[in-house]
Amino acid sequence: MNKYQIIHDELLKEINDGKYPNNAMLPSDFALMNRYHVARETSRKAVAMLVDEGYVMRIKGRGTFVINQNRYSFPISHVESYRELAARLKLDERTQLLSITDSEVPSVFEYGDDTAVPATAVVRIRYLDNEPVIIDHDYVLKDVVPEIKKLSQSVSLFELFEQQLGLVISYAKKTITVEPANATDRQLMGLAESIPIVVIRSETFLNDGRIISFTESRHRADRFKSVEFSRRH
Amino acid sequence: MNKYQIIHDELLKEINDGKYPNNAMLPSDFALMNRYHVARETSRKAVAMLVDEGYVMRIKGRGTFVINQNRYSFPISHVESYRELAARLKLDERTQLLSITDSEVPSVFEYGDDTAVPATAVVRIRYLDNEPVIIDHDYVLKDVVPEIKKLSQSVSLFELFEQQLGLVISYAKKTITVEPANATDRQLMGLAESIPIVVIRSETFLNDGRIISFTESRHRADRFKSVEFSRRH
DNA sequence: CAGTGGTCTAGACCACTCT
DNA sequence: GAGTGGTCTAGACCACTGA
Numbered sequence: 335m336n337k338y339q340i341i342h343d344e345l346l347k348e349i350n351d352g353k354y355p356n357n358a359m360l361p362s363d364f365a366l367m368n369r370y371h372v373a374r375e376t377s378r379k380a381v382a383m384l385v386d387e388g389y390v391m392r393i394k395g396r397g398t399f400v401i402n403q404n405r406y407s408f409p410i411s412h413v414e415s416y417r418e419l420a421a422r423l424k425l426d427e428r429t430q431l432l433s434i435t436d437s438e439v440p441s442v443f444e445y446g447d448d449t450a451v452p453a454t455a456v457v458r459i460r461y462l463d464n465e466p467v468i469i470d471h472d473y474v475l476k477d478v479v480p481e482i483k484k485l486s487q488s489v490s491l492f493e494l495f496e497q498q499l500g501l502v503i504s505y506a507k508k509t510i511t512v513e514p515a516n517a518t519d520r521q522l523m524g525l526a527e528s529i530p531i532v533v534i535r536s537e538t539f540l541n542d543g544r545i546i547s548f549t550e551s552r553h554r555a556d557r558f559k560s561v562e563f564s565r566r567h
Numbered sequence: 568m569n570k571y572q573i574i575h576d577e578l579l580k581e582i583n584d585g586k587y588p589n590n591a592m593l594p595s596d597f598a599l600m601n602r603y604h605v606a607r608e609t610s611r612k613a614v615a616m617l618v619d620e621g622y623v624m625r626i627k628g629r630g631t632f633v634i635n636q637n638r639y640s641f642p643i644s645h646v647e648s649y650r651e652l653a654a655r656l657k658l659d660e661r662t663q664l665l666s667i668t669d670s671e672v673p674s675v676f677e678y679g680d681d682t683a684v685p686a687t688a689v690v691r692i693r694y695l696d697n698e699p700v701i702i703d704h705d706y707v708l709k710d711v712v713p714e715i716k717k718l719s720q721s722v723s724l725f726e727l728f729e730q731q732l733g734l735v736i737s738y739a740k741k742t743i744t745v746e747p748a749n750a751t752d753r754q755l756m757g758l759a760e761s762i763p764i765v766v767i768r769s770e771t772f773l774n775d776g777r778i779i780s781f782t783e784s785r786h787r788a789d790r791f792k793s794v795e796f797s798r799r800h
Numbered sequence: 801c802a803g804t805g806g807t808c809t810a811g812a813c814c815a816c817t818c819t
Numbered sequence: 820g821a822g823t824g825g826t827c828t829a830g831a832c833c834a835c836t837g838a
Contacts, residue, residue: 336807362823373809375608378824386619391738393776394824395816401740505624507634508795512745512763512788530745530763530788543626555745555763562741569826595804606828611805627805628836775817 341380360398428461505539530555574613593631738772763788
């Protein structure tokens with residue numbers, strides 16, 4: 335584990351534990367240097383991560399301050415699996431595997447010069463508080479993962495990739511649109527009328543630059559919320 | 568202008584000009600050190616910004632590579648004004664000022680302990696290719712900007728804050744939800760039936776930590792698209 | 801093996817804020 | 820003036836890649 339990562343994790347834990355409540359000032363760069371016996375750039379890197387993630391705000395000449403966090407929301411600003419999300423929000427969550435089939439990457443993802451790209455399609459339905467709210471269609475490229483035999487209820491695709499196959503996911507590109515519910519959505523989510531669906535399509539990159547999968551995550555729009563923190567450039 | 572900012576801007580320009588096309592390799596850290604006569608950490612900072620913005624991807628032992636960019640989309644991953652967006656996408660855009668009135672920050676923003684917070688409400692409607700697609704409700708805090716007399720068609724709120732009032736915007740927090748169109752939406756956008764509306768609510772922070780404004784930006788859902796690039800943490 | 805990116809150090813000077 | 824964050828330097832060692 336890197337030094338700046340350790341400092342970051344420890345500071346974040348202290349923020350979540352309430353040691354640094356809203357608007358509280360974090361230790362200064364120099365205080366962190368002394369506490370962790372590191373160079374200043376190392377302590378700054380840890381704090382820079384917290385800034386990136388929207389936990390704190392740095393103000394020149396004043397200090398580093400904790401920002402009030404709204405919770406209970408879906409993140410879209412970083413790559414996070416459904417399981418990680420549910421754990422973070424402490425929601426009662428359940429996932430049901432619907433099917434694993436041979437397939438191709440759908441053309442909506444605009445990948446591969448109109449030639450069919452073989453993939454394994456995984457369809458799952460996500461429940462929050464016993465209500466079906468998300469349908470995930472994953473297309474895992476056979477070039478990278480030749481076969482997915484089974485998928486335990488308790489294992490996410492990310493966990494499969496990273497822990498069992500030793501692959502490292504580093505980037506994702508997402509598009510968000512709102513579309514009418516299709517027949518599958520209505521059936522699986524038990525929707526009477528046509529509720530709009532928030533569709534998040536993402537392509538996931540490994541750290542060697544290869545694409546490993548395309549995902550279409552379809553959320554009931556009336557249960558969808560995203561919170562995002564951003565700096566001005 | 569900082570050195571790393573200059574390097575960043577120059578590299579970005581070269582990417583956009585096609586000097587570094589898709590999948591091309593950017594100069595290495597050491598090449599940039601020589602070209603710009605800077606320390607390695609300085610050149611790395613410039614490239615780190617490009618990574619943050621999703622233009623390039625760094626792969627250990629291999630190099631830094633340009634990532635294929637999809638465009639024509641609304642950004643939500645950084646603070647950007649409507650005008651900056653339209654300019655970047657080269658769209659035919661037009662803004663119509665509807666009203667400037669005394670008001671209070673609506674309770675939906677959950678600001679200020681249930682006490683009324685005085686603000687100036689600015690309502691505008693945004694046209695893309697002559698079609699009304701966005702309605703913006705801005706609530707500018709009177710504590711920070713006591714009065715907004717008028718707002719030229721050609722000036723955005725951000726420009727007013729930054730260039731005329733000398734304020735510096737540094738952060739924004741956004742929430743995205745999907746809600747039914749209300750009567751105002753339908754009237755202003757000329758919608759017959761109830762199209763869903765993508766509602767982006769944001770609070771904007773100055774570099775001294777004060778909130779300057781709350782904004783509710785209401786987009787026709789069928790014209791909304793967002794693209795986002797994110798690293799895994 | 802040479803080249804790449806990732807981390808880290810121990811300084812330095814600056815601009816800004818607060819008292 | 821003391822304290823803060825912002826930038827920058829000139830090194831160092833490491834892990835990983837590809838020929």
